[in-house]
Amino acid sequence: MRNLNFGYGISRPRAIDMDNNDLRKSNAIIHEMPELQACIGCGSCTASCTAGGITDFNFRKLHTAVRRGEYRGAYEELNKCMLCGKCRLVCPRGINTRAMVMLIKRKLGDY
Amino acid sequence: MAKRVVIVGGGAAGMQTALELKSRGIEPVIVERDIELGGKARGWHKLFPSFTPAGDIMRPLADRIRAERIRCFYGQEVTAISSDGVMLRSGERMPADAVVIATGFTLFDAHRKQEYGYGLYDNVITSVDLERMMNSGKVLLADGSEPRRIAILHCVGSRDEKVCQKHCSKVCCITGVKQAIELKEMFPTADVFNFYMDIRMFGPGYEELYREAQQRYNVHFVRGRISEAAETINKRIQIKAEDTLTGRPLKMTVDMLVLLVGMSANYENEALASTAGLSLAPNGYFKANDSFLGVVRSEREGIFFAGAATAPKSLADTLAEAALTASMVDEYLKNRYNEK
Ligand SMILES: Cc1cc2nc3c(=O)[nH]c(=O)nc-3n(C[C@H](O)[C@H](O)[C@H](O)COP(=O)(O)OP(=O)(O)OC[C@H]3O[C@@H](n4cnc5c(N)ncnc54)[C@H](O)[C@@H]3O)c2cc1C
Ligand code: SF4
Ligand code: SF4
Numbered sequence: 488m489r490n491l492n493f494g495y496g497i498s499r500p501r502a503i504d505m506d507n508n509d510l511r512k513s514n515a516i517i518h519e520m521p522e523l524q525a526c527i528g529c530g531s532c533t534a535s536c537t538a539g540g541i542t543d544f545n546f547r548k549l550h551t552a553v554r555r556g557e558y559r560g561a562y563e564e565l566n567k568c569m570l571c572g573k574c575r576l577v578c579p580r581g582i583n584t585r586a587m588v589m590l591i592k593r594k595l596g597d598y
Numbered sequence: 599m600a601k602r603v604v605i606v607g608g609g610a611a612g613m614q615t616a617l618e619l620k621s622r623g624i625e626p627v628i629v630e631r632d633i634e635l636g637g638k639a640r641g642w643h644k645l646f647p648s649f650t651p652a653g654d655i656m657r658p659l660a661d662r663i664r665a666e667r668i669r670c671f672y673g674q675e676v677t678a679i680s681s682d683g684v685m686l687r688s689g690e691r692m693p694a695d696a697v698v699i700a701t702g703f704t705l706f707d708a709h710r711k712q713e714y715g716y717g718l719y720d721n722v723i724t725s726v727d728l729e730r731m732m733n734s735g736k737v738l739l740a741d742g743s744e745p746r747r748i749a750i751l752h753c754v755g756s757r758d759e760k761v762c763q764k765h766c767s768k769v770c771c772i773t774g775v776k777q778a779i780e781l782k783e784m785f786p787t788a789d790v791f792n793f794y795m796d797i798r799m800f801g802p803g804y805e806e807l808y809r810e811a812q813q814r815y816n817v818h819f820v821r822g823r824i825s826e827a828a829e830t831i832n833k834r835i836q837i838k839a840e841d842t843l844t845g846r847p848l849k850m851t852v853d854m855l856v857l858l859v860g861m862s863a864n865y866e867n868e869a870l871a872s873t874a875g876l877s878l879a880p881n882g883y884f885k886a887n888d889s890f891l892g893v894v895r896s897e898r899e900g901i902f903f904a905g906a907a908t909a910p911k912s913l914a915d916t917l918a919e920a921a922l923t924a925s926m927v928d929e930y931l932k933n934r935y936n937e938k
């Protein structure tokens with residue numbers, strides 16, 4: 488049976504669908520920490536990240552996706568963060584990125 | 599006798615140059631092909647970065663031109679230029695001791711980017727249309743309702759080889775930030791998304807305004823260029839882009855799509871330059887003599903530039919440059935006529 492492959496499968500569309508994503512959670516996150524919107528995508532947080540140095544954890548990508556309403560897997564992914572706070576030291580926009588990790592986890596805990 | 603300088607174009611650059619020349623005892627003459635002074639800036643609602651009404655800057659300039667009795671010719675197009683005068687489309691020649699080219703720029707025609715549906719879809723507008731709507735006091739969708747979700751697209755007709763516009767128009771990023779804030783003030787519950795390739799905030803206070811748009815007004819900035827727009831059955835606009843910061847395609851439907859049109863060189867520049875013996879920069883703008891000390895000087899003695907004729911420029915830069923132009927013209931006339 489294993490060799491039978493008709494070329495069909497059910498794969499989730501990769502596109503971020505801003506019409507159907509539930510943006511209420513991301514709005515609530517932004518509402519609580521508006522500075523998150525000031526991110527300029529520089530990647531300094533990811534570059535300095537302790538967890539990112541040893542796993543494929545990418546903090547910049549993760550919080551950008553969360554802001555677009557893409558929550559799937561975000562909570563588990565954030566478990567890789569060890570809250571060392573190095574990201575906060577380097578963010579050129581002065582975003583309290585460490586607090587953001589905790590905020591996103593709190594908001595997405597029940598997701 | 600006062601030396602006479604013909605200024606080609608009565609926009610911000612031409613007016614400011616004329617006023618500065620006049621205060622130096624030189625006789626300026628403005629030739630404007632439109633029926634009034636002011637150029638493009640006359641049509642803007644509020645100016646970045648300070649939200650000053652454009653009329654507060656442009657009207658006093660025109661009033662001063664009148665008060666100083668500076669001669670202006672309206673509805674007259676200059677078709678040939680030399681250091682001792684200009685030729686009008688009517689065939690009339692206008693002699694001068696020096697000439698200033700202040701012919702400005704041309705707005706990019708958004709119809710040329712067919713994939714965005716300007717002119718086809720009712721709720722796709724340009725930044726210039728939005729300024730006009732704000733001037734009229736009403737920003738509404740085609741059916742008269744208020745927009746709840748708006749996308750603003752940067753770099754339309756700029757940095758785009760497909761439409762032969764390789765340059766950055768410089769002012770549209772900050773215009774996009776300004777308009778996003780204005781839209782959020784008008785419609786606080788609406789969501790505004792700016793789609794950009796790079797954000798270029800070159801002027802004083804611009805970066806600060808960008809941050810304010812992000813943090814205080816909650817404008818969403820998405821790094822990625824909209825690749826196409828399509829109209830839905832209920833006249834909304836469906837757009838596609840890559841959210842390059844997550845590396846994934848993104849799609850969404852908006853009520854209104856605003857295209858930040860760029861500043862293109864005037865089509866006539868080539869013909870004008872050839873009559874004057876001048877060359878153009880690769881982007882079609884007039885080429886300044888050098889990039890540092892000769893920014894308002896041309897390759898020909900007696901022909902000068904002011905404003906956006908040489909490159910996309912903000913109004914502040916245009917006005918500052920025009921004062922420099924007047925001082926360079928003054929110096930040239932003194933050296934040429936008074937020394938002997
Ligand atoms: C959408 C948009 C919004 C903007 N908003 C702002 C803002 O908020 N703040 C800011 O600082 N800047 C702004 N700018 C930039 C500003 O518009 C320019 O800096 C300014 O218009 C340049 O003035 P100018 O006189 O050089 O050119 P123009 O305004 O183009 O004036 C040139 C004049 O020359 C005339 N002319 C051209 N050729 C001939 C000819 N052959 N014979 C006779 N007359 C001729 C034209 O009719 C025109 O009146 C904006 C630009 C755009 C595109
Ligand atoms: S606090 Fe977390 S996200 Fe920030 S650098 Fe440390 S491990 Fe990385
Ligand atoms: S360091 Fe700050 S600005 Fe840079 S990507 Fe991270 S959160 Fe954004």
Ligand code: SF4
Binds near residue numbers: 766
């Ligand atoms: S100023 Fe911004 S929007 Fe305008 S062409 Fe340059 S990068 Fe594009």
